[in-house]
Amino acid sequence: MRGISGKTRRMHKVTLPVGERVPAFGLGTWHVGDDAAKRSEELATLRLGIDSGATLIDTAEMYGEGKAEELIGEAIAGRRDEVFLVSKVYPHNATRRGTAAACERSLRRLKTDRIDLYLLHWRGSVPLEESLDALASLREAGKIRHYGVSNLDRGDMDEAWSVPAGRGIETDQLLYNLARRGIEWDLLPWMRERRIPVMAYSPLEQAGLARHRKLADFARRNGMTPAQAALAWLLAHDDVIVLFTDGISEAMNVDQDLFGEARLSRIIEEHGHLEAGELRERILREIEAFVGTADQHDDMTMILLKYERASAAQMAV
Numbered sequence: 001m002r003g004i005s006g007k008t009r010r011m012h013k014v015t016l017p018v019g020e021r022v023p024a025f026g027l028g029t030w031h032v033g034d035d036a037a038k039r040s041e042e043l044a045t046l047r048l049g050i051d052s053g054a055t056l057i058d059t060a061e062m063y064g065e066g067k068a069e070e071l072i073g074e075a076i077a078g079r080r081d082e083v084f085l086v087s088k089v090y091p092h093n094a095t096r097r098g099t100a101a102a103c104e105r106s107l108r109r110l111k112t113d114r115i116d117l118y119l120l121h122w123r124g125s126v127p128l129e130e131s132l133d134a135l136a137s138l139r140e141a142g143k144i145r146h147y148g149v150s151n152l153d154r155g156d157m158d159e160a161w162s163v164p165a166g167r168g169i170e171t172d173q174l175l176y177n178l179a180r181r182g183i184e185w186d187l188l189p190w191m192r193e194r195r196i197p198v199m200a201y202s203p204l205e206q207a208g209l210a211r212h213r214k215l216a217d218f219a220r221r222n223g224m225t226p227a228q229a230a231l232a233w234l235l236a237h238d239d240v241i242v243l244f245t246d247g248i249s250e251a252m253n254v255d256q257d258l259f260g261e262a263r264l265s266r267i268i269e270e271h272g273h274l275e276a277g278e279l280r281e282r283i284l285r286e287i288e289a290f291v292g293t294a295d296q297h298d299d300m301t302m303i304l305l306k307y308e309r310a311s312a313a314q315m316a317v
Helices: 036-051 063-075 096-110 128-141 154-161 164-168 187-193 213-221 226-235 248-254 262-270 276-291 300-314
Strands: 013-015 021-023 025-028 056-058 084-089 115-120 144-150 169-175 198-201 240-244
Touching: 025 036, 036 056, 036 063, 056 240, 063 096, 084 096, 096 115, 096 128, 115 128, 115 169, 128 144, 128 154, 128 164, 144 154, 154 164, 154 169, 154 187, 164 169, 169 187, 213 226, 226 240
Parallel strands: 025 056, 025 240, 056 084, 084 115, 115 144, 144 169, 169 198, 198 240
Antiparallel strands: 013 021
16 A cells, blocks of 8 residues: 555554454445445455455355355455455354354355454354354364454353353454444453454444534544544554445445545654654544543443433534
């Protein structure tokens, strides 16, 4: 990826518990493949994202019932080694045998011999220990390189951590953005104690944050768009992987410069007196000035009340 100086820029990375560093910004593919008329546009958007440094691509067997995986397989043809692939297994498939079969189907659709990170999409009726054992077996077989979970809460993670395979969890993929910060109460501190990064989906709250008036004021003062500011707030955390899951075909309509950290890099370049760390701290401090942080309160009721009141007042247009 090249910045305005013409120098090749590296994507900011997040470290998994196993020690591997992965891109901090990736593309989600929810709804990708649903509309055949958008296939060419979606392929072009995926390829643009990869070209721009967003080489982490997230998908699931659920997305388009496999069509998203098929499209990704086409988009990464000839450049598989450039991409970090994430996919997910349906909870009802997450038995020992079912997980292996689902993984094989995903591998065929993605046209690859391995998935870099394979997640349990959410918790279902299959015992959690069995699902985690199945994921660990796939890793041992070389079908996947790492595994993790998605949409598991603190209680679920406590249970997972109590079984041997649970200690191999590399991430929990969660809804997390400026408007959805419930995980800061108990789950996020728990994960940070164990150095497990969050994989944050819906970073723009279905494009709602791109229309947030107060966020727009902050963004204008700092030469950003609201969408860029919302993404910058997440990217400022060293243990958050951001998935642009608000619809990649809509990405270019929301903002023409969302991929990678291109805009963040430009801001750093345009404000040469600011180090990246200082800029990130300023982003966190100034954006949080009007949304607050969960650790400002000890009482859960107060946090929930503040969230509900702030959401009603600040998200109004």
